Every structure is written in structure tokens, then in C-alpha cells.
Amino acid sequence: MTYPLVVVANRLPVDLSTEPDGSTSWRRSPGGLVSAMEPVMQGAEGAWVGWPGSPGPAPAPFDADGMHLVPIGLSEEEVADFYEGFSNDTLWPLSHDVISPPVYHRHWWDAYRRVNRRFAEAAAAQVAPGGTAWVHDYQLQLVPAMLRELRPDVRIGYFHHIPFPPLELFAQLPWRTQVIHGLLGADLIGFQRSGDASNFLRVTRRWTDLAVRGGTVSMPDGRSIRVGSFPISIDSRRFDELARSPWLRARAAEIRADLGDPEVLLLGVDRLDYTKGIRHRIKAVGELFDEGRLDVPGAAFVQVASPSRENVEAYQQLREEVEVLVGRINGEHGRIGSQPIHYLHHSYPPEEMVALYSAADVMLVTSLRDGMNLVAKEFVAACVDDRGVLVLSEFTGAADELSGALLVNPHDIDGLKSAIERAVTMAPREVRSRMRRLRRRVLTDDVAKWSTGFLEALAGTAVQPAFARDA
Ligand code: F6P
Numbered sequence: 001m002t003y004p005l006v007v008v009a010n011r012l013p014v015d016l017s018t019e020p021d022g023s024t025s026w027r028r029s030p031g032g033l034v035s036a037m038e039p040v041m042q043g044a045e046g047a048w049v050g051w052p053g054s055p056g057p058a059p060a061p062f063d064a065d066g067m068h069l070v071p072i073g074l075s076e077e078e079v080a081d082f083y084e085g086f087s088n089d090t091l092w093p094l095s096h097d098v099i100s101p102p103v104y105h106r107h108w109w110d111a112y113r114r115v116n117r118r119f120a121e122a123a124a125a126q127v128a129p130g131g132t133a134w135v136h137d138y139q140l141q142l143v144p145a146m147l148r149e150l151r152p153d154v155r156i157g158y159f160h161h162i163p164f165p166p167l168e169l170f171a172q173l174p175w176r177t178q179v180i181h182g183l184l185g186a187d188l189i190g191f192q193r194s195g196d197a198s199n200f201l202r203v204t205r206r207w208t209d210l211a212v213r214g215g216t217v218s219m220p221d222g223r224s225i226r227v228g229s230f231p232i233s234i235d236s237r238r239f240d241e242l243a244r245s246p247w248l249r250a251r252a253a254e255i256r257a258d259l260g261d262p263e264v265l266l267l268g269v270d271r272l273d274y275t276k277g278i279r280h281r282i283k284a285v286g287e288l289f290d291e292g293r294l295d296v297p298g299a300a301f302v303q304v305a306s307p308s309r310e311n312v313e314a315y316q317q318l319r320e321e322v323e324v325l326v327g328r329i330n331g332e333h334g335r336i337g338s339q340p341i342h343y344l345h346h347s348y349p350p351e352e353m354v355a356l357y358s359a360a361d362v363m364l365v366t367s368l369r370d371g372m373n374l375v376a377k378e379f380v381a382a383c384v385d386d387r388g389v390l391v392l393s394e395f396t397g398a399a400d401e402l403s404g405a406l407l408v409n410p411h412d413i414d415g416l417k418s419a420i421e422r423a424v425t426m427a428p429r430e431v432r433s434r435m436r437r438l439r440r441r442v443l444t445d446d447v448a449k450w451s452t453g454f455l456e457a458l459a460g461t462a463v464q465p466a467f468a469r470d471a
Contacts, residue, residue: 002128003068005046008119008147010087010139012069013038015053026064029053030271030306030347033136033161035374039235040451042066047126049119055079072122074115081111084311087139090173093314095138095162096275096369098169100314109175113142116182120146127154132458135186137161142178145185157458158186159230162371163397164196170203177207184210184217187461190230190454192371192397197229226461230454231401232372236446239381242354251351252358260338262300264424267360269353269375270367271308272345274318277366277393277410278305279325282341284416285364286329289340293421297338302356306347319345357382362389362423365396366410372397376405380442386435389423391416401445404437 013034014026028034041048047068052059058073074082085108094102120143127133134157135143144158170176180203183189191197201212211218217225242248256265266285270276285301288294305322309315326343333340348356357363363379373396380390380402392398392405399407408419 001068002131003045003047003126004128004131005044006123006127006131006133007037007041007046007048007050007136008123008133008140008143009033009037009048009050009136010083012048012050012052012071013041013067014064014069016059016071018054028349030308035234035350036232036447036450037136038065039238039447049122049126051083068126070122070126072115072118078111078115080311081105081108082115083139084309086112088309088312089314091138091141092162092275094169094173095165097163097165098172099368100274102172104172104174106174116140116142117146119143120150123147124150124154127151129153131155132157132455134159134455134458142182143185144189145182148185155458155461156186157188157190157454158183159190159232159454160196160200160371161192161232163193163369164191164199166199167202167206170199176203180204180207184208184219184225187223187225188454188458189225189227190457191227192229192231193400194229196371197227201227224461226457228457230450230457231397231445232374233442233445233447233450234374234377234381235448236377236381236443239354239357239378240384240443242351243358243382243384248351248355248358251355255355255359259300259302259342260297262297264294264299264362265360266299266301266362266364266420266424267356267379268301268303268305268364268366269356269379270305272305272315272319272322273308274314275367275369277368278303278322279318280368280410280413280416281364281366282322282325282329284366284413284420285341286325287413288417288420289329289333293417294340294424296333296335296340299340299424300338300342301340302342302344302360304344304346304348304353304356307345353378354382357388358384360388362391362420364420365390365392365398366408366416367393367396368410370396370398374398376402377442380435380438383435383439386432386439387428388435389426389431390434390438391419391423401441402438404434404441 011029015029049070052071055076058071061070089103093100132155205212215227326341330339357379365376376398390405406419
């Protein structure tokens with residue numbers, strides 16, 4: 001059987017996890033991509049091609065939650081070279097302002113090409129004649145061209161969930177031209193922000209001979225490729241409905257009580273990633289406690305840092321730094337029964353996240369660079385009683401859309417401290433009016449609107465000329 005719509009992403013929406021007794025079970029995968037695409041796919045007749053999150057041979061395809069899931073197997077070496085190496089130690093830091101230095105290894109690039117081909121072959125086998133394939137994110141930038149080679153009848157969309165680097169940084173990548181040509185296999189290339197789309201068009205102009213006019217790249221075979229911005233969102237109604245449910249409100253109250261009923265509850269929720277500005281945020285909060293501008297037990301800060309990419313050295317180092325910092329601040333300001341920072345190195349189900357969002361007064365999103373940041377939107381969607389202030393980094397895609405947030409430069413620790421203090425002391429009237437503005441935006445521009453917009457734009461792209469002739 002083949003499918004009219006096939007999503008191709010590095011991860012499946014569920015991860016195969018092995019319990020200590022050797023039994024296996026499927027669990028929800030981490031990250032914004034899955035949260036965004038899951039509701040889209042549940043309503044579509046489609047297949048999802050992706051990696052089940054651990055090394056080993058691919059389990060057989062299966063159906064779950066109204067989706068046909070097609071697992072791709074990666075060996076241990078491929079996980080090290082393709083996923084931890086090229087994807088997350090080369091492309092990831094390169095795309096996030098080289099916050100951590102990108103590492104360039106030729107054998108990682110070989111694995112990247114090999115694994116991208118495997119994904120392209122699996123997608124080619126799933127998509128119906130004349131169907132649509134929607135390829136996602138930086139781990140799979142060669143798939144569009146590889147898939148086009150195998151299935152020229154298929155309409156191919158590509159969406160880049162993370163920032164696209166400026167030319168001056170992208171220039172470092174030894175395989176920059178191959179990556180550009182990989183992406184140009186798509187009919188539509190979508191980015192989070194118009195700045196990312198401009199960066200891509202600039203590198204295409206610089207390292208290819210192709211004609212680039214406005215947001216269109218003309219290929220020698222007559223294809224015109226559209227490049228544009230499609231800011232991603234969340235299933236806002238789901239968060240709103242969850243936050244209104246009585247049991248969840250009770251859970252939110254319970255969380256506050258367990259924290260000693262502080263007057264102010266500050267919250268941070270991130271994958272434990274150096275791009276998220278977690279250290280900057282903790283430093284700012286710590287100094288506010290040092291200076292008595294926040295006090296224990298009047299204020300508490302909960303930082304959820306879900307485990308991520310734990311075999312990559314830069315992530316291991318970050319974890320150590322964060323834990324030393326939290327330990328110092330708690331050691332200095334904690335008392336028996338209450339401490340300033342509650343650091344949770346765990347992942348939680350969406351219901352618990354909504355309870356935390358509902359319990360919080362101030363949400364801190366201080367990324368040093370972030371494609372969008374869906375946590376900011378989730379918090380807003382969960383603030384059903386218009387109570388809650390969002391402190392948001394200028395360096396997130398979300399900052400382009402969420403006027404109503406207090407925008408900050410996370411590198412400016414004093415500025416960050418002032419913004420946190422302003423959020424904590426903001427008059428309820430201003431809190432409400434800002435949150436209403438934020439909610440209007442997040443509830444209107446939801447993930448369904450995003451995916452429909454992208455898929456309609458893709459459907460509007462011209463069919464490949466060779467196929468139009470054959471048909
Ligand atoms: O949105 C960026 C992203 O890298 C996604 O592609 C990914 O699913 C998510 O973050 C989580 O990262 P990882 O799959 O490496 O755990």
C-alpha cells in the first residue's frame with residue numbers, strides 16, 4: 001500500500017525504549033517537530049518515515065494513532081556518525097551561531113549521505129504515484145534531491161525547523177554546495193523566519209550558478225523552486241482545553257502547594273541544550289536572589305531540563321555547568337524545606353507540562369538562538385485565565401510573532417534581571433492585556449493553519465516539467 005502524504009523526519013513520533021528487564025515499549029519522542037506534526041498527521045491519511053530513537057535493526061512498519069509508521073534502522077556507528085556527529089555536532093552548532101564550535105569530520109559526512117539515502121529510498125517506497133512527500137529538518141537536507149531522483153512524479157516539500165545560518169557561517173561547511181543542491185530537490189523550501197529564507201537564497205546565489213529572483217530559484221531542468229517562511233505553531237486548542245480541565249487545575253494548585261506556595265513561581269522548560277540560554281537564565285535568577293530582589297520562600301524557580309543528546313560532549317559539559325550553578329545557588333539561598341531553584345532533569349508528559357505552565361506566573365525563554373521555540377507558544381495557550389508573563393529572547397523565531405512578551409537579550413544579564421523583575425512586579429492589568437494579545441495570536445495561528453498553509457503552497461507549485469510532458 002502507498003500513501004498520498006508521506007512525512008519524512010529523523011524521528012518517528014514515538015521512540016522504542018528498552019526497559020531494564022529487556023522488554024520494549026513505545027514512548028512519545030522529544031522535541032518541537034513531533035509536537036507540531038503529530039496533530040497534522042493524525043487527521044491525514046499518511047505515512048511517517050523516521051528513526052525509532054535507538055540503535056539497531058528497524059522494527060516492522062506498524063499503525064499507531066491513525067498513522068502508518070515506517071521505522072528506519074540505524075546501527076550504533078550510524079547513530080554516532082550521522083545523528084550525534086554530523087547532525088548534532090556539525091550542523092546543529094553551525095546553525096545556532098556557532099555557540100559551540102562545529103566539528104567537521106569527513107566520515108561523519110559519509111554517514112550523513114548514506115543515511116539520507118536510506119530515508120529517501122524508504123520514502124520513495126511509501127508515497128503513492130503523484131503523491132506528496134514532506135521532508136523535515138536539518139538531519140535530512142539531502143533527501144529532497146535523492147527522492148526526486150528516485151520518484152520524479154512526487155511533489156516534494158521541505159521544512160527547516162531550525163535557523164538557517166548566515167552566509168558567513170554557512171561558508172565554513174566543507175559540503176555547503178552539496179547541501180544546497182540537496183535542498184533544491186524540493187518544490188517548496190520552507191523556513192521559520194523570512195531571515196532564514198533570505199540566508200538560504202543568499203548562499204544559493206553565492207555557491208551555485210542558478211538564477212535566484214525574489215523567493216524563486218530556477219533550475220536548469222525548468223523547475224522553479226519556491227522558498228519562503230512558514231512560522232510553525234502548536235495545537236493551541238488542545239493546550240487551552242487541557243488547561244481548563246478541573247483535574248489539571250487541581251494538579252497546578254498541588255504543584256504550587258508542593259513548592260511551599262510561593263508568591264511568585266518562575267518557570268523554564270527546555271531540552272538541556274546549549275542553545276537555550278539555560279546558564280544565562282540561572283545566572284540572572286541567582287543574582288536576583290543574591291541581591292535580595294527575589295527571596296526564599298517568596299519566589300521559586302522551576303527549571304525542567306529534559307535529557308537530550310547525552311552522548312555529545314558539548315551537552316555533557318553543559319549538564320555539569322548547569323548542575324554546579326544550581327547547586328551553588330541552592331546551597332547559598334536554600335533553607336530546610338525550601339530552595340530557590342527546583343531543577344528537574346526529566347521529560348514529562350504534555351499533561352504535566354500544562355499543569356506546570358498553569359501554575360507558573362512568569363515563563364523564562366532565554367534561547368541564544370532558536371528556530372521558533374514552541375514552549376513559549378505552549379505557555380501562552382495554557383494561560384487560560386490571562387495570568388502569566390512571558391519573558392522571551394529576541395533570538396527566537398517566536399519573538400517575531402509574540403508581541404506582548406517582554407523581549408530580552410539573554411547575553412545582557414543585567415537587562416535580563418531587570419526584565420525578570422519587571423515581570424514579577426507587573427501590575428495585573430498589564431499582565432492581562434499582554435497575555436490577551438499573546439493568546440489571540442497563538443490561538444489564531446495554530447499548527448493546523450501552518451500545515452495547511454505549507455501544503456497549499458506546495459500544491460500550488462508547478463509539477464515537474466518532464467512529468468507534465470509525460471502526463
Ligand atoms: O526542532 C529541532 C529538533 O532537532 C528536531 O528535529 C528534533 O526532533 C528535536 O529538535 C529533538 O531533537 P532530537 O531528535 O535530537 O532529540
